[in-house]
Amino acid sequence: MKRIIEFMDRPDIRKKIRWILIAILIGLVLIDPFMEKHPVLAVERLPAFYAVYGFLSCALIVAVSKIIGKLWLQKREDYYD
Amino acid sequence: MTSFIPPSAVFIAGAFLLPFFKGKLRKFLIILLPVLAFISMHLLPTGNSGLVEFLEYILVFNRVDRLSLVFGNVFIIMAFAGAIYSLHEKDISQVIAAFIYVGSALGAVFAGDYITLYIFWEAMAFSSVYLIAVRKTEKARGASFRYILVHLFGGMLLLAGIILHINATGSIEFNFIGLNGLASYLILLGFAINAAIPPLSAWLTDAYPEATVIGTVFLSAFTTKTAVYTLARAFPGTDILIWAGIIMALYGIVFAILENDMRRILSYSIINQVGFMVVGIGIGTPMALNGAISHAFAHILYKGLLMMSAGAVLYTTGRSKCTELGGLYKSMPITLALCLIGAASISAFPLTSGFVTKSMIADAAAHEGLTTIWMLLTMASAGVFLHAGIKFPYFVFFAKDSGLRPEEPPVNMLIGMGVPAFLCIFIGVFPQSIYQMLPFAVDYVPYTSYHVITQLQLLMFSGLAFFVLLKYLQRTDTITLDTDWFYRRGGQIVVNFVGTPLVYLVNSLSKACYETIPAFLIRFGENPTAAIKIGVDTMGVWADKKMGRTPALKKLVRQKKIYPRSQIKPLSIGAGVAFILFFFIMMFLIILNVI
Known part of the structure; x- marks a missing residue:
């Protein structure tokens, strides 16, 4: 167990893991036009819809959360004390 | 028996x-x-x-x-x-x-x-x-x-x-x-x-x-x-539940992203996950109900697992705020591995239980032609990975090293986590094991190349969004206001709003009854005649002022100063008796006259 952790902690290995993840991201988009689709809804037919929609949804969620958090919801920890 | x-x-x-x-x-x-x-x-x-x-x-x-x-x-x-x-x-x-x-x-x-x-x-x-x-x-x-x-x-x-x-x-x-x-x-x-x-x-x-x-x-x-x-059991197919569930799913994500306490993040994530089930119940078709019920089954296991791993961290470190944790992967790798299985399941990665159950709900929405609902559910699915799948393990086990090096929790805790972890993967690999339990016959194939690839696209790009936006997701020492504000802070405000005037009224009443009025009566009793004289003169001064005459102010001030003594010369007893006798005679005459 310890060896695995030390192995993963090596800077060169970390860099490699990052590149592998980026390669997976690119691969998932590249494979999109070639796979057999069986969509139920029309929006699913858009190219790489899930990738784009997933990214945009998260960006939207983070933006909305941050805005209402900063302006309204987030308070100091002793707010109720 | x-x-x-x-x-x-x-x-x-x-x-x-x-x-x-x-x-x-x-x-x-x-x-x-x-x-x-x-x-x-x-x-x-x-x-x-x-x-x-x-x-x-x-x-x-x-x-x-x-x-x-x-x-x-x-x-x-x-x-x-x-x-x-x-x-x-x-x-x-x-x-x-x-x-x-x-x-x-x-x-x-x-x-x-x-x-x-x-x-x-x-x-x-x-x-x-x-x-x-x-x-x-x-x-x-x-x-x-x-x-x-x-x-x-x-x-x-x-x-x-x-x-x-x-x-x-x-x-x-x-x-x-x-x-x-x-x-x-x-x-x-x-x-x-x-x-x-x-x-x-x-x-x-x-x-x-x-x-x-x-x-x-x-x-x-x-x-x-x-x-x-x-x-x-009681409300399948109730339309209002569809929107209630959507609100739950999205609300849970927004609050989980703002929250700092790891177990509170997971608690918001419960609301988010129950939201998916409530949507399924609201749609009410056999497929949607199957989805909701199987998702409840899967959810209990992976949420239990995640709460157990958070509990293990709390048990070994005594801390639960993300701001005080981080870098625990170095000394708690087994806990981390089990936690990641839970995180993958809640995010619905292929080969985990979430993948074979949650997708049934979204598919049921699609089959009913509910495009908006489907879009929002998919958005929520992406958001689940964001807050429960990455945020929780990342900030607790990785991120900035907190310097803590706690040991693994007791063996029984690890075994307790192992049971749901095993089942999360077992259900993900053999979905029939759960499908055959469901109330309606299942006609659903989770593992098609299309479904697997699209799900991976959704999740991996959500993950990309997390790391791109990491700057904005930094942990802060804050709590997040929720509707409990209405009974925690709001309750106080209501108490103040209603209470302050009431307390004032009661205070002034009791002050009048127990202090002002008795004090006046005592003071009055010391010399009633002089007190009445002062009262009459005060009214006289007031009336003079109104009429524009020079009031006899000096006299009044002197009277007040020397009270309870007074300048009124008391009558001698003989004069008093004579006065009373005169009064009686007058009364007698009047009565006689009247009769």
Whole structure:
């Protein structure tokens, strides 16, 4: 167990893991036009819809959360004390 | 007769036996009870049994059908895992409360009538609140008070609805209700409070993170999922639940992203996940209901697992804020690995349980042509990975190194986590194992290349978004306002608003009655004649001022100064007697005259 952790902690290995993840991201988009689709809804037919929609949804969620958090919801920890 | 022992009775009676045993025997009993309950549940005959006459009604303790069995199964499995997880705990009262709580939840699930349901419903509230209060911190005490108050309120709504319903229909059978009239609205509200549908959800995220390590593990599994069961039983296909569920799913994500406490993040994530189930119940088609119910099954396991891993971190470090944690992967790799299995399952990665259950709900929405609902559900799925799949493990186990190097938790905790972790993957690899339990026949194939690739696209790009936006997701030392504000801060404001004028009124009244008026009377009594003279002169001065004459101010001031002595010369007694005699004679004459 310890060896695995030390192995993963090596800077060169970390860099490699990052590149592998980026390669997976690119691969998932590249494979999109070639796979057999069986969509139920029309929006699913858009190219790489899930990738784009997933990214945009998260960006939207983070933006909305941050805005209402900063302006309204987030308070100091002793707010109720 | 033995075949009619309900599993709830095994847990509740067993819980009361626990204090009489010690050491290894007690540990053995703690593990044995869930096993016995499991056996007793599967010995129950299908249909209604355990009938008890009560007043003019017949109570049904065991209503065994496919729907109640799914929940019964997962409840007992989770109780088994939780029991192993809590073996190291020396405070046996926590295990006792947890077992009574599990027994009550099972009782509610197998209840065939409203009266039995209500009794177990309340028993759940009372046994679960102990798991919060027993942590004995100031915060836990406050949270447990608010928790029980909200649940008592919810219980009252449910009871009112049940009484109206029984009055109207004459039957106590607990079955499909649907929305029609006041009784059904009240019952739905009672269920909605336990299902934590916003704005009735703040009790959950307020109380669960304040409970004990073991407490939160048990709490996360039973209350909300019992409510999911009752909703699936009584309100399938109720349109309003679709939107209620969507709001839950998105609301949970937004708050989980803002939150700092790791167990509170996971609590918001419960609301988010129950949201998916509520949407499924709202759609109400066989596929959607199958999705909702199987998702409840999967959810109990992976949320239990995640809460266990958070509990393990709290147990070994004593901390629960993301700002105070980080870098734990170096010394707690096994906990991390188990936690990641839970994180992958909740995010619905292929080969995990979430993948084969959650997708059924979204697909059911698509098949009904509910494009907007489907889009929002998919957005929520992406958001789940963001907050529960990455944020929780990343900030606790990686991110900035906190310098903490805690050891792995006790072995029993790791085994307790291993049970749900194994099942998360088992269900993901063999989806039929769960599909064959569901109430409706399943015609759904989760593993198509299309589904796997699109799901991976969704998740991987959500992950990309997390790391791109990491700057904006940094942890802050804050708490997040929720609807509990209305009874925590709002309550104070109402008290101030109503109380301040009231207190002022009461204070001035008591001051008048006990100070001003008696003081005046005493002062007046010292020399009534002089006091009356001062009063008359004061009025005279006031009148003079009004009329524009020069008032005799100096005289009045002097009079006040020398009071209770006065400048009025007292009459001699002889003069007084003469005056009185004169008065009597005048009276006598007047009376004579009149007569």
